[in-house]
Amino acid sequence: MKVVTGVIGNDIHVVANRLMDLSLNARGYEVFNLGVNTYLEEFFDAAVETGAEILLISSLNGEAEGWGREVKLLKAKYKSLDNLTMMIGGNLTVGSGNAEDIVPRFKNYGFDLVCHQVDLNTGLDMLEEYMRENKHS
Amino acid sequence: MSSTSETNTKSQNNENLLIDIGSTYFKVSTPDSIEQHFRDFNKLILDDLMHKCGNTIERFDAKDIRICSSANGGLSALIIGLTQSYSLKYATNIAYNSGINIIDSIVFQNIEDYSIPSDLIDVVIVVGAIDSHGNVFDNRLSDYIAKLNYSNVVYVGNAKDASILESSVNRLVVLPNIIDNRLHIVEAPLKEYLTNLYQQDIEGKEDIKHLYDITGNQIFSTPFVVNKALPLLQTSFSITDPFILLDIGGATTDVHYSKDLVTDNIVTEHGHDRIVFKKLGVFKSRQSLIFTAEKNEYAYELLMHLKVTEKIYEEQSERATKILMQLAIFLVLCEMSHYRNSNVTLKLLSMNSIVFTGGITKVLKKEDIQTVVTFFYRKLLNSDHKPATVIDINYDIWTLGARQHATCQ
Numbered sequence: 001m002k003v004v005t006g007v008i009g010n011d012i013h014v015v016a017n018r019l020m021d022l023s024l025n026a027r028g029y030e031v032f033n034l035g036v037n038t039y040l041e042e043f044f045d046a047a048v049e050t051g052a053e054i055l056l057i058s059s060l061n062g063e064a065e066g067w068g069r070e071v072k073l074l075k076a077k078y079k080s081l082d083n084l085t086m087m088i089g090g091n092l093t094v095g096s097g098n099a100e101d102i103v104p105r106f107k108n109y110g111f112d113l114v115c116h117q118v119d120l121n122t123g124l125d126m127l128e129e130y131m132r133e134n135k136h137s
Numbered sequence: 138m139s140s141t142s143e144t145n146t147k148s149q150n151n152e153n154l155l156i157d158i159g160s161t162y163f164k165v166s167t168p169d170s171i172e173q174h175f176r177d178f179n180k181l182i183l184d185d186l187m188h189k190c191g192n193t194i195e196r197f198d199a200k201d202i203r204i205c206s207s208a209n210g211g212l213s214a215l216i217i218g219l220t221q222s223y224s225l226k227y228a229t230n231i232a233y234n235s236g237i238n239i240i241d242s243i244v245f246q247n248i249e250d251y252s253i254p255s256d257l258i259d260v261v262i263v264v265g266a267i268d269s270h271g272n273v274f275d276n277r278l279s280d281y282i283a284k285l286n287y288s289n290v291v292y293v294g295n296a297k298d299a300s301i302l303e304s305s306v307n308r309l310v311v312l313p314n315i316i317d318n319r320l321h322i323v324e325a326p327l328k329e330y331l332t333n334l335y336q337q338d339i340e341g342k343e344d345i346k347h348l349y350d351i352t353g354n355q356i357f358s359t360p361f362v363v364n365k366a367l368p369l370l371q372t373s374f375s376i377t378d379p380f381i382l383l384d385i386g387g388a389t390t391d392v393h394y395s396k397d398l399v400t401d402n403i404v405t406e407h408g409h410d411r412i413v414f415k416k417l418g419v420f421k422s423r424q425s426l427i428f429t430a431e432k433n434e435y436a437y438e439l440l441m442h443l444k445v446t447e448k449i450y451e452e453q454s455e456r457a458t459k460i461l462m463q464l465a466i467f468l469v470l471c472e473m474s475h476y477r478n479s480n481v482t483l484k485l486l487s488m489n490s491i492v493f494t495g496g497i498t499k500v501l502k503k504e505d506i507q508t509v510v511t512f513f514y515r516k517l518l519n520s521d522h523k524p525a526t527v528i529d530i531n532y533d534i535w536t537l538g539a540r541q542h543a544t545c546q
Contacts, residue, residue, distance in 0.1 A: 037400070041222060045223055049224060049266050049270070050266070050267055078246070
């Protein structure tokens with residue numbers, strides 16, 4: 001299964017991005033890692049060019065909050081991304097934040113899976129379970 | 138006796154003679170000197186060249202004469218791709234760096250929203266998706282291409298769609314994908330194809346093909362040759378990276394820029410890219426330059442700053458040419474700044490040097506240029522930033538590129 005991943009916005013947390021890449025590869029995904037400082041449009045464009053089933057965005061400094069608001073609007077411009085699974089993870093707000101507030105907010109932005117301050121492997125387990133339940137049923 | 142002596146001179150002197158044929162002038166560079174002449178449009182290029190530089194040319198063997206030209210106006214390309222960030226960006230990058238001018242780029246998913254260009258297109262480039270992805274193009278593509286007036290069409294997209302497109306698009310040339318399976322750019326096959334197309338175009342141009350009477354080498358496009366000089370500029374000039382090189386010509390303006398000036402996802406071997414502003418020139422494109430200036434809200438202020446009025450547009454004088462060149466510098470900087478939404482936005486506040494080459498260096502002095510650059514930074518970027526101005530007064534950059542290109546061949 002193809003996954004496009006990277007760190008959104010003006011965010012240079014490359015270590016987390018590298019760990020994400022390694023973990024996804026270890027789980028058998030075909031990974032297209034766009035690296036740090038990636039704009040939302042580049043994520044969607046990469047999904048179009050690769051035919052990826054999953055878009056996994058990471059964010060560690062609260063950048064996601066601003067960019068997340070653009071997701072629905074921008075994704076609607078693409079005619080071939082209706083079946084794209086959208087996931088976001090990391091520290092999705094400035095400071096610690098509260099997952100009970102943040103998760104529904106990001107789901108409302110258009111993400112299918114939201115992992116705020118969730119351990120990487122736990123998050124990827126959630127992704128696998130989601131794909132099993134929603135994409136192969 | 139004279140014939141033997143001439144042969145000896147030619148064989149001993151294994152240096153290259155470099156010739157550049159532009160839209161308004163040509164220049165000829167020997168190892169010792171460089172000369173420039175305005176073209177006489179009542180003569181064939183070769184006749185004009187031989188009339189003005191025949192003695193120099195006859196001193197060299199055909200194998201030692203290297204010619205580049207922008208006189209055929211360059212090739213025009215229309216690019217159809219899947220996305221702006223990858224397929225269109227990669228193809229645009231390769232086309233510009235091969236010396237090709239781009240008339241438009243089309244995002245395939247919205248292809249029915251685009252009008253059909255009326256002009257003859259030299260080459261249509263189709264690109265999209267990595268090889269492990271397919272079925273991204275459908276018959277809307279072949280329907281659109283069938284309506285175009287084109288000379289060549291090349292497919293450099295995913296391998297899976299190639300055979301279907303081959304059967305539905307007339308005269309389609311299929312080359313390897315320019316996007317590899319890691320979403321990285323692959324330049325070589327398309328670059329070689331476009332460079333060869335340029336060659337064929339020259340061979341088909343009645344006026345230019347006669348130049349093959351004096352050279353045994355392939356004629357390349359001038360910007361392609363200038364591009365070869367860019368990595369070497371710091372060896373010959375006091376230039377600090379990142380820099381831009383502006384070649385404001387009679388018909389078009391070429392900008393070569395350090396990649397450090399763009400936030401880009403393209404990883405290529407070379408550190409510089411090129412962009413062309415097709416209708417910004419001070420002779421052939423004079424009217425469109427004036428038209429662009431009239432639409433620019435700051436141009437009037439610049440004219441006041443230069444102590445002239447808009448009446449200068451109607452003048453045919455040296456002073457008017459000088460002002461138009463200053464305007465061209467300003468408009469090009471505007472095009473590449475956040476002020477205009479062009480293909481490339483450069484981080485101009487990070488730019489350390491601005492290099493000028495071409496005919497403009499024979500007309501404008503350093504202070505003429507600096508006053509425009511300072512005006513631009515103050516007005517549009519609200520900054521006192523002053524990149525160092527470097528003027529290539531003797532075409533050393535072109536010579537450097539041509540010699541480097543000759544060495545590599």
